[in-house]
Amino acid sequence: MYEALRWLDVPEAFRQPLVESMPDPDRTPELWLALQETCSVLRGDIGSLTSSQRWPDPPLSQRYFYFHAFLTVLPDIRRWHAEQGVSDQISQATLADLGTKVTQLGKQNWLARHFHGSLYRLGRLQFDRTPDGVLEVHIPGDGPLPPSACDESFAQAAAFFGGEYSRAVCHSWLLDEQLRDYLRPDSNIIRFQQRFTVIGDPVVADDDVIEFVFGEGATELPRETTLQRAIADHLAEGRHWHQRTGRLVIRS
Ligand SMILES: CC(C)(COP(=O)(O)OP(=O)(O)OC[C@H]1O[C@@H](n2cnc3c(N)ncnc32)[C@H](O)[C@@H]1OP(=O)(O)O)[C@@H](O)C(=O)NCCC(=O)NCCS
Structure with missing residues (x-):
């Protein structure tokens, strides 16, 4: 996961907190389930020009929830970009906007555009x-x-x-x-x-x-x-x- 965080230009200080707070089926089952559901909608949206995602309300959508969701579907959107002939350089420049937004809350609908492949x-x-x-x-x-x-x-x-x-x-x-x-x-x-x-x-x-x-x-x-x-x-x-x-x- 650290390699993905580097690829996404996530500032170094946030990498460990992001890894440590990743939802887990044993430690945080409710959060983990919400994450699976969210990721399944995100995956279904890949290739679409609009997003059908409805993000869970707090407390499930704790600080890094959407970040974890985008991180989980990163291999899917990268694969799709490659299939569409999008270069690795453009894919990285596009998706690394996630790294620049790690300190900001409420940017999930904006970032969904990158992760369903419209932006x-x-x-x-x-x-x-x-x-x-x-x-x-x-x-x-x-x-x-x-x-x-x-x-x-x-x-x-x-x-x-x-x-x-x-x-x-x-x-x-x-x-x-x-x-x-x-x-x-x-x-x-x-x-x-x-x-x-x-x-x-x-x-x-x-x-x-x-x-x-x-x-x-x-x-x-x-x-x-x-x-x-x-x-x-x-x-x-x-x-x-x-x-x-x-x-x-x-x-x-
Ligand atoms: C768009 C942007 C890159 C333009 O910056 P720029 O290339 O420096 O723009 P200009 O050459 O026209 O700047 C003219 C003056 O305004 C200042 N300035 C420009 N954007 C600034 C900003 N966001 N904050 C503070 N000052 C800014 C410049 O420093 C310059 O001042 P100076 O002559 O005293 O040094 C910059 O405003 C920016 O980063 N904005 C945030 C992103 C944004 O607004 N996106 C659009 C969302 S709808």
């Missing part, structure tokens, strides 16, 4: 195949977002998904046009915005913005970067940040 990380960006034939673009928060890396990711997506998906959509606070009042026109966020045509109405997303800019559950809003100052000043004026939907063509 892939291709370079800097993630792409999720939706049932309506559009790719949803997601932006992992693990480094800057230079335009060249995005170009590379979209080119990879065009090749990876072939002609099957030509339209992409992004629902994000990063597409809020109000950011243009605060960030430089050549900042990565503004240049990312310029790829998309914004559609639909704005949706208030102050909590999302606070999570992505100051961290989950942040109560203090430090003003260390241009963006942090922008977010905090805007909110202090009683204004809101919005999630916007943008679309683009990735292949014509």
Whole structure:
């Protein structure tokens, strides 16, 4: 199991606690049974674009429950990726999102997308195949977002998904046009915005913005970067940040 945890980029400090808390038919029979049931649904969902998983309520779904479930079905999704011709490198880059989320609770429905095979990380960006034939673009928060890396990711997506998906959509606070009042026109966020045509109405997303800019559950809003100052000043004026939907063509 340690090898799988390394492959998933699980931070070292969490590896032993995860192994030691793995449900066991003798020590924790109720939890073990819940895990088997959950894994059987996860396995059944592989290859589907939606998830039918209903996660058990606490206390069965203790801190690492969903992590143990994804870990248990790791060989199944890796086998399926290989059958689909997904390279080991893409498989690892995709599934290692689990390792980055080990400190966060409540991410199981997000991670189910990776583990039923709809979402892939291709370079800097993630792409999720939706049932309506559009790719949803997601932006992992693990480094800057230079335009060249995005170009590379979209080119990879065009090749990876072939002609099957030509339209992409992004629902994000990063597409809020109000950011243009605060960030430089050549900042990565503004240049990312310029790829998309914004559609639909704005949706208030102050909590999302606070999570992505100051961290989950942040109560203090430090003003260390241009963006942090922008977010905090805007909110202090009683204004809101919005999630916007943008679309683009990735292949014509
Ligand atoms: C998207 C992201 C990678 C862009 O970062 P970036 O490439 O540095 O973006 P920019 O070049 O436009 O940054 C402009 C300024 O904002 C700051 N900034 C950008 N994103 C920041 C963040 N999440 N937190 C704090 N400051 C941030 C930069 O440091 C820079 O400030 P500076 O000029 O004072 O140094 C980054 O915001 C991020 O990691 N976000 C979390 C993931 C996310 O929001 N995903 C979308 C979910 S819907």
